[in-house]
Amino acid sequence: MPPRISFAIAALVLASLAPPARAQDFSTADTQSFLKDLQQRVSKLEGAPVKAALSSFNPAIGMAFDAVFHDSNDKASFQFRAAELSIEAPCDPYLKGWAVINGSNSGVEVEEAALETTSLPYNLTARGGRLFAAFGRLAHFHDHELPVVKRPLSLDSYIGNETQADGLEVSWLAPAGFYLNATFGAYNKMGATNARQDNLDARALDEFTYLGRLNAYADLTDSQSIDLGVDSAWSPKRAVTDAAGAVTTRRNTWRTLNGLDFIYRYQPPQGGLYRGLSWGAEVLQNDERRFDASTKLPTDRVRSYAGYSFVEAKFSRRWRGGAMVDLTEDQDDSHRLTKTFTGFLTCEVTEFQRLRLAFAESVVNVPSIPKNHTVALQWTGIIGKHVHGFRDR
Amino acid sequence: MRSNSVLALCLSAACARAAAARPLNVVATLPELADIASRVGGDRVKIDTLAHGSEDIHQVVMRPSLVPKLNRADAVVYLGLTVEHTFLPGLLNVAANPNLREDAVKQCAGSGCIDCSEGLSVLEKPSSLSRSEGEIHPSGNPHYNLDPEDGALIARNIAAGLSRVDPEHAADYKKNLTSYLVELDEKLALWRKRVAPLKGVKAVSYHQDVAYLARFTGIEFVGTLEPKPGVAPTPAHLEKLVQLMKRDQVMLIVREQQYAPKLPEWLAQKTGAKVAVIATMGKALPATETFIKMSERNLESLLDALGKAP
Numbered sequence: 001m002p003p004r005i006s007f008a009i010a011a012l013v014l015a016s017l018a019p020p021a022r023a024q025d026f027s028t029a030d031t032q033s034f035l036k037d038l039q040q041r042v043s044k045l046e047g048a049p050v051k052a053a054l055s056s057f058n059p060a061i062g063m064a065f066d067a068v069f070h071d072s073n074d075k076a077s078f079q080f081r082a083a084e085l086s087i088e089a090p091c092d093p094y095l096k097g098w099a100v101i102n103g104s105n106s107g108v109e110v111e112e113a114a115l116e117t118t119s120l121p122y123n124l125t126a127r128g129g130r131l132f133a134a135f136g137r138l139a140h141f142h143d144h145e146l147p148v149v150k151r152p153l154s155l156d157s158y159i160g161n162e163t164q165a166d167g168l169e170v171s172w173l174a175p176a177g178f179y180l181n182a183t184f185g186a187y188n189k190m191g192a193t194n195a196r197q198d199n200l201d202a203r204a205l206d207e208f209t210y211l212g213r214l215n216a217y218a219d220l221t222d223s224q225s226i227d228l229g230v231d232s233a234w235s236p237k238r239a240v241t242d243a244a245g246a247v248t249t250r251r252n253t254w255r256t257l258n259g260l261d262f263i264y265r266y267q268p269p270q271g272g273l274y275r276g277l278s279w280g281a282e283v284l285q286n287d288e289r290r291f292d293a294s295t296k297l298p299t300d301r302v303r304s305y306a307g308y309s310f311v312e313a314k315f316s317r318r319w320r321g322g323a324m325v326d327l328t329e330d331q332d333d334s335h336r337l338t339k340t341f342t343g344f345l346t347c348e349v350t351e352f353q354r355l356r357l358a359f360a361e362s363v364v365n366v367p368s369i370p371k372n373h374t375v376a377l378q379w380t381g382i383i384g385k386h387v388h389g390f391r392d393r
Numbered sequence: 394m395r396s397n398s399v400l401a402l403c404l405s406a407a408c409a410r411a412a413a414a415r416p417l418n419v420v421a422t423l424p425e426l427a428d429i430a431s432r433v434g435g436d437r438v439k440i441d442t443l444a445h446g447s448e449d450i451h452q453v454v455m456r457p458s459l460v461p462k463l464n465r466a467d468a469v470v471y472l473g474l475t476v477e478h479t480f481l482p483g484l485l486n487v488a489a490n491p492n493l494r495e496d497a498v499k500q501c502a503g504s505g506c507i508d509c510s511e512g513l514s515v516l517e518k519p520s521s522l523s524r525s526e527g528e529i530h531p532s533g534n535p536h537y538n539l540d541p542e543d544g545a546l547i548a549r550n551i552a553a554g555l556s557r558v559d560p561e562h563a564a565d566y567k568k569n570l571t572s573y574l575v576e577l578d579e580k581l582a583l584w585r586k587r588v589a590p591l592k593g594v595k596a597v598s599y600h601q602d603v604a605y606l607a608r609f610t611g612i613e614f615v616g617t618l619e620p621k622p623g624v625a626p627t628p629a630h631l632e633k634l635v636q637l638m639k640r641d642q643v644m645l646i647v648r649e650q651q652y653a654p655k656l657p658e659w660l661a662q663k664t665g666a667k668v669a670v671i672a673t674m675g676k677a678l679p680a681t682e683t684f685i686k687m688s689e690r691n692l693e694s695l696l697d698a699l700g701k702a703p
Contacts, residue, residue: 060497088497119491123464173464173489181455181487217457222445225456267454269445274653317625317653350624352524383524387497390483393455 025218059089059098060062062385064193066144069377073370077245080105082144086385094119096200100142108118111142111164111192123173133163133190134171134213134391135231137261137282138308147278147312149358149376152326154306158257159282160191165209166199178218185299190233197238206236223268233257238289242296255288273317283311290332304329320346354380398461417559420462422471422477423450425538426547426683427511430470431552432573435481436560441466443480446676449651450536451528451623453480467581468558469501470551473510474535487653493564507554509547513537516604527621537674539686540605541584544577554616580685584609588692590701597638597660602673610695615641618656626656638664645669650677669698 066082081104088098100112102224114129126256138147140163141157151161167187174180189197197207213231220226263280287303297345306329312322323343330336344358355378361373416439421427425527427442434440441462460648461471463484471477475639477500496502515533522531537543538702543585552570556563591637592611596603616637637643638660646668648657657668671691672681696702 090496093494118494119489120489123489125487125489171487173460175461175464177461179460208487219456219458225458227457269454270447270651272454273449273452273651351528385497386478388455388479388483390455390457390460390487393483 039062046185057089059087060385060387062086062387063169063383064142064144065379065381065383068149069380070374071376072374073372082142084111084142084144088385090118091115102310108242111162116214123175125171125173126168127171128168129165130166131169133165133167133187133211133233134169134215135159135163135190135211135233135257135286136259137227137229137263139163141392144378146323147310147322149356149378150322150342150360150374152308153338153340153362154282154284154308154326154328156285157328157331158306160194162192163190165190167208169211180214181215183211183213187211189235190257196235203239204237207239209233209235209364223266225265225267227261227263227265229259229261231259239294240291240294240298248291248296252301253289253298255286256354258287259283274314275324276314278312279310281307283307286331288331299332301331302334304334335365339363341344341367352382352386354378356380396610401501417467418462418465419468419470419555420466422481423472423538423674424682425687426470426472426551428675428683429544429548429573430551430555433548433566433569434555435565435569437559437565438555439583444674446674447650448674448680450476450673451479453477455480457482459484460488463493464490466493466505467488467594468507468554470509470554471500472535472538473502473508473539474513474515474532475530476535483529492690495661499656505558507551507558510535510537510650511550513546514644516608517601519577527619528623535602535603536602536673537605538684539603539671539691540609541577541685541692542609543605543700544573544684544688547684548573548577577685580689584688587696587703591700594645594699595641596647597634597643597666598647599649599657602649603647606671606691608626610692612645612695614647614681615643617659618652631656631660635660635663638666645695647671647695649673667698668702669694671695 014111038187039173049321063086064084066084068079068081070077070079080101084100084102085101088096090096094117096118097115098112099110102109102111110130112131114127118126120126125254134140136155136232138152139159142162159181163183166189167185169183169185171181171183188295190209192210197203211231211233213229215227215229217225217227233256235255237250238255239250240248242248249279259282261280262280262283266277268275276302284306287301289301291297292299306327308324308326310322310324312320314320321344326340328338340360340362342358342360344356346354346356348354358376358378360374401472403630416437417434419430419434419438420441420443421430422443424442424444427440430438431440443459444450444590471481480497481500482497485493485501492503492505494502499508501508516522519526519529519531521527538547548570552566555566573677588610594612595614596612596614597618598614601619601622603614606612616634618626618631618634620627643664644666646657646660647665648654648668648670650670650672658667661668670678671694672678675684675687676679678690681690693702
C-alpha cells in the first residue's frame with residue numbers, strides 16, 4: 001500500500017474516533033451565527049427603500065428619423081422629412097397618454113398629444129386631445145410608416161395630409177366571436193392641412209366634424225385574411241369669411257367625406273419571415289359646396305372621387321417590393337383627373353433601419369400639363385422606444 | 394308575492410351555479426403553454442392560443458380575430474421577458490379587457506396576467522442595453538421554453554395563476570399540477586441520461602435562443618449565423634463563422650424551424666458539421682403539439698444529427 005493512502009486511512013480513522021459532541025457543538029454554533037448573519041442581511045434588504053430615481057416614472061421615449069433624396073423632373077433635393085419624437089406612458093391604472101412631436105423642414109409641430117382610457121366597461125375606449133382620427137386605412141399612418149415614400153395624392157388632397165384632429169373619439173369592440181369595431185368621433189376638423197375650418201376658433205356644434213367608422217376582419221384561411229372598413233366624416237355647416245370678416249354663407253355648406261377600404265393579406269405562418277403579400281385599396285367620395293379661393297364666394301356643389309390600390313410582396317427576410325396606383329379627381333372639377341403610378345423596393349436592413357427606393361409617374365388629363373417623374377430614396381431609422389401598434393399593423 | 398321571491402331566489406341560485414360551472418376562458422400565447430395550461434386547468438379551463446407555432450416567436454402576426462378571444466379571456470398565459478412584445482401588448486391595447494391591460498415592460502398588467510417566467514433563473518441578462526448589440530431583450534434571454542426542466546416552472550406558475558383567478562378550484566389545479574409534474578419528472582430522468590453524449594459538443598445556432606437548451610444538454614454553443622440577435626446573416630460574418638467552426642471543430646448546426654434551410658446547409662457543406670432542426674414553439678414541427686413532445690423531438694433531433702440516437 002503506498003504511504004500516502006495509508007496516511008489518508010489513518011486520518012479518517014482518527015477523525016471518526018474524535019468526540020462527536022464537540023464537533024456538533026462547534027457546527028451548531030457556526031451555523032447559528034451564519035444564519036443570524038444571513039437573517040440580518042435579508043432584513044436589511046427587505047427593509048431598504050426601493051432603489052429608484054424619480055426618473056423611473058419617465059415615459060418610454062423613441063425617435064424616428066426620416067430623410068429623402070428626391071428628384072422630380074431633373075430637379076433634385078435632400079429633404080429632411082422628420083425627426084419624430086414619441087413619448088408614451090400610463091397616467092394611472094385607467095388612462096395612458098402619448099405625444100408625437102415632429103421636427104422637419106417646415107418647423108416643429110405637436111402631431112399628436114392624446115389621452116386614452118384603458119379600463120372602461122362595455123368594451124368602450126375613449127381617447128381625446130390631438131390625435132390621428134380613425135378614418136380610413138393609411139390616412140392615420142405617420143409618413144415614415146407608409147408603404148410608399150410619398151403619401152398618396154388622394155389622401156393628401158381629400159383629407160389634408162394625416163387625419164390629425166383635435167377632438168374626442170370613442171371606440172366600441174363588439175362582444176362577438178369575430179372582430180368588429182365601431183368608432184365615433186367629434187373634432188374641430190380632420191386633416192392636418194385641411195384649411196376649411198380654423199382649428200383655433202370656437203364654433204357652433206354644427207361646424208364640428210363628426211366621424212363614424214366600422215372595421216371588420218375575417219381569417220379566410222390560416223394564412224389569408226381580409227380587413228374591411230367603411231367610414232363617413234360629416235361636417236354639417238361651414239362658415240367662410242371674406243377679407244372684411246363677414247360670413248359669406250352657411251347655407252348648403254355641409255360636407256361628407258365617405259370612405260371604403262379593404263386590405264387582403266397573405267401571411268403564411270410557416271416561412272412568414274420570408275414570404276407574404278398585401279393588397280389594399282381605398283376609395284373616397286367627397287361631397288361639398290366649394291368656395292372660390294380668391295373671392296371667398298360660394299361656387300357649385302361638387303361630388304368627386306379618389307382612391308388608391310397597392311400591392312406589396314415580401315421576397316425575403318430583408319426585401320419587399322410593390323406598386324401603387326392612385327387616381328384623384330380634382331375637388332373643384334371632377335373631370336380633371338390625376339393618375340399616379342408608383343413602384344417601390346424596400347430593404348429592411350434591420351427592424352430599426354430601412355432603405356426604400358421609389359419611382360413615380362404622375363399624369364394629369366389636361367394636355368398642357370407635362371408628366372411628372374419622381375425618383376426618391378428614403379432612409380429611415382428608429383431609436384429608443386419600440387412598440388408594435390395594432391392600428392398601424 | 395311569496396312565490397315571486399321564491400322564483401327570484403331560484404333564479405339567482407341557478408345563475409350562481411351556472412357561473413361557477415362556467416370554465417375559465419384562458420388564452421395562451423404559445424401552443425406549448427396552451428398544452429401545459431390545459432393539463433393544469435383540466436376541465437376547468439377553455440384554452441385558446443394566439444400563435445400557430447410555426448412562426449418566428451418574435452413576429453407572430455397581430456390578427457384582429459385574436460382580439461375577441463382576449464376580450465373574453467379571464468386569464469392570459471404568456472412566456473414573458475418581452476418575447477411576445479410584437480403581438481401581445483398591441484392586441485391587449487385594443488381588447489378592452491380591464492383585467493388584461495397592455496404594459497410596455499411586463500407586456501400584460503392586470504389580475505388575469507399569468508407570466509410563466511416568474512422565478513426563472515434568467516440567462517444572458519445584458520450588461521448594458523444598446524441596439525448596437527442587435528435586438529436584445531432587456532430582461533435577458535427569454536427562450537427558456539427550450540429547456541425541458543423549465544416545464545416545471547411554467548406549470549407551477551400557471552397553477553398559481555389559475556388559483557389566483559379562480560381560488561374556488563385551487564385544489565383541482567394543485568392536483569393536476571402534481572400529476573403533470575410526476576409525468577414530466579419521469580421524462581426528465583430519461584432525457585438526462587439520453588443527452589449525456591451531447592455534453593461538450595460544440596455547436597452554432599441560427600439565432601441566439603439556445604442558452605437554456607445548452608444548459609440542459611451541455612452543448613457548447615460558440616456562435617450564431619446572425620451576426621447579432623435579430624440581424625440577418627451577412628456574407629462577411631458567415632465567412633468568419635466558417636473559420637471559427639473549422640478552428641473549434643464544431644460538429645453541429647442548430648437551425649430553428651422558422652429560418653430557411655439554405656444558409657445552414659451551405660455552412661454544413663463548408664464545415665462538415667451536421668444540421669439539427671429544432672422547434673422553438675409547440676406545433677412548429679410534426680409531433681411537437683405538447684411541451685413534452687416538443688422537448689423530446691428537439692433532443693432527438695440533436696442526437697440524430699450527431700448519429701447518437703439509440
